Amino acid sequence: MDIKQLKFLTALDEARHFGRAASLCHITQPTLSMRLRSLEQELGLSLVNRGQRFEGFTPEGERILAWARTLLAAHDGLQAEASACRGQLVGTLRLGVVPLCGFDPMRLISIFTAKYPHLRFQLFALSSEQILERLSSNQLELGLSYLTTLDRTHFTSLELAETRMGLLYDDRYFTFETTELGWEALVRLPLGLLSSGMHFRQSIDHGFRSRGLAVSPLLETDAVHILLQSVLAGLFCAVIPLNSGLESHHQHLRLVTIEDAQTLAPLGLILRRTAPRSALGEACFAEVQALLGMSQIP
Known part of the structure; x- marks a missing residue:
């Protein structure tokens, strides 16, 4: 088993289509299928329901997928931590944003790029529930969402604005x-x-x-x-x-x-509280926290 096989598995979950998943991973579809079958053989489990097209994951596949996301998050965190030890912060920060957000996410991107110029970004328009779900499964580093009934045992947050x-x-x-x-x-x-x-x-x-x-x-x-x-x-x-x-x-x-x-609840920046969590998310969250303490968010 190698990290690429896990990336192929999560790409298939994201794309829900073999061809599009292969394209996301910059490989051919036969290569993707072969590597996933190799993973199944190594684990001794059927992970994917196959027909004429992708038909979802087996129950065992869903459980392995959750572990794959956790391992990939840990891998990304390791890479980011090593970069931080070298005085750098690199990688891709995945930010989930609720539609019609009352705080322009570009203000956050500007803050992060000013501090960490080598970062790349992926922004996803999601519901509040989807943001919390993806934070829990390490599919996002940070969320920009409403703080309604936020479970403080699993998430920490910074209130940004009344909308x-x-x-x-x-x-x-x-x-x-x-x-x-x-x-x-x-x-x-x-x-x-x-x-x-x-x-x-x-x-x-x-x-x-x-x-x-x-x-x-x-x-x-x-x-x-x-x-x-x-x-x-x-x-x-x-x-x-x-x-x-x-x-x-x-x-x-x-x-x-x-x-x-x-709105019925304020808007805030949300970070997963429990380990493993991304070094990118922690660093960017801390940067906003420091600026809020100085009342200097531009």
Whole structure:
């Protein structure tokens, strides 16, 4: 068994397709299949359900996959620790971010690159639940998510911001004569919102319900770029965080504050508490922690 076989196994889990997994690993599909079969023979277990195409992992495969992620995280941590001992920090930091995040993740990337110029980054748009799940399985180093009912025995966090809300609109199609809108005004507007069940949407629904109002959005989506496209087409207005930076994407986009509107929980940077955890994640988390202590997050 070698580390590459474990990488091939986790790549298959990520891609859910033999060809795409091989492409991720920069090898041919026959090579991927051969190396996975070799791993199965060595372990004496069938790990993958095979048919005309990838059909998922066997129960034994799911258990081995969890160990593979842990071993790969430990391997990456070892490499990062060795680099840190040499006065460097290198590797790829995987950051999970909730959609319509009220704290621009590029601010974090700027902080990390200024301190560790050799880092690379992978950003994933995920739900709060997915972020915690991937942190637990060492598929992420850090998460940028809401701190609702966070299990403090397994995760540590830094509160970054209270997420306030505003209405995003295109000034070619809508005009507002005020700098702040009440919730009653929103009910009369064509709205595009994140899908029901997402944390930011739950906070919006709570804002309406707590005032005895009901909202019927004309568009619901889990994709932020679709919200942007619909606003720029003049079809809808969208409720978004005030500090998301989305209004800067086009000269005609405007953002007006919604009165007394914020998410149900603050936003924070989350790190897995239990070992093994990434040296990259620990170092970047500590950097943000130090800046928060000095109130210097740009």
